[in-house]
Every structure is written in C-alpha cells, then in structure tokens.
Amino acid sequence: MSTVAIADDLLYIAEFAGIIHCLDLSHGTEVWAHDTEAHVWGCTLVADRKVYAGNGKRHPRGSRDGPRKKVLASIDMKDPIYSSPVAANGVLYVATQSQLYAIEKKD
Numbered sequence: 213m214s215t216v217a218i219a220d221d222l223l224y225i226a227e228f229a230g231i232i233h234c235l236d237l238s239h240g241t242e243v244w245a246h247d248t249e250a251h252v253w254g255c256t257l258v259a260d261r262k263v264y265a266g267n268g269k270r271h272p273r274g275s276r277d278g279p280r281k282k283v284l285a286s287i288d289m290k291d292p293i294y295s296s297p298v299a300a301n302g303v304l305y306v307a308t309q310s311q312l313y314a315i316e317k318k319d
Contacts, residue, residue: 214255214296217263219277226252226265234263234281244281254296259304266293266306289313 217224222243223235230250234243250269257264262274262284269292274284291308298305304315 213253217256217258219258219261222277222279224256224258224263224277226254226256228252230267232256232263232265232275234277234279236279243279246275246281246283253294257297257299259299260302264297264299264304266295266297266308268292268294287315 213228214226218237221237223237224232225235226232228251230248230252232246232248232252234245235241236243248265248267250267252265252267254266258277261277263277264274266289276282276284289306289308291310293306293308295307302316306313306315
C-alpha cells in the first residue's frame with residue numbers, strides 16, 4: 213500500500229502487515245526487517261538519518277537508517293495513524309485519526 217523511501221543506496225518500504233523492510237539497492241537483498249506489531253497504512257519517511265512510519269496501533273517508530281537496525285522510539289499518539297509522516301524545517305508532522313501533531317527536537 214505504500215511507496216518507498218530511499219537514502220544512501222538503501223530502500224525502505226512498509227508492508228500492510230506491519231513489517232518495515234530495508235533493502236540494499238545494489239544487490240536487492242534484505243538488510244533488516246522490523247515488525248511494528250500493527251498494520252501500516254502510510255509510507256515510510258527518511259529524515260534526519262531516521263526512518264519513520266506510523267501504524268494502526270498509534271505508534272510512530274523511528275529507527276536509524278543504514279545497514280544496522282536500531283529502534284529509537286515508539287510514541288503512543290492515542291489514535292491510529294493512517295497517513296504518512298512528513299518532515300519540514302526540522303519538524304516531524306504526524307496526523308492521527310483525530311489530531312495533527314508537530315514534533316520538534318529540543319536543543
């Protein structure tokens with residue numbers, strides 16, 4: 213259901229079943245996979261060297277992009293996320309079923 217995100221010769225795609233895959237573009241092989249534990253309706257996003265995707269259980273997930281998977285956060289947004297996250301000017305925007313959140317890193 214989603215389009216891919218590409219960064220540094222790696223492709224990130226989420227399947228509806230909730231698995232986010234990282235593939236090596238040069239060889240077409242899977243580098244890692246991550247189970248988000250719920251359906252993913254939107255697309256993956258690579259921003260600030262992190263991979264983001266929301267799911268139907270309300271948790272946007274960030275894992276460091278690159279060949280090593282490292283889950284950085286899982287945030288309860290209180291409602292399911294059916295859209296794709298968007299980043300602009302240092303802010304991550306996440307729309308849930310009922311709210312729009314702007315998440316910004318504090319210095």
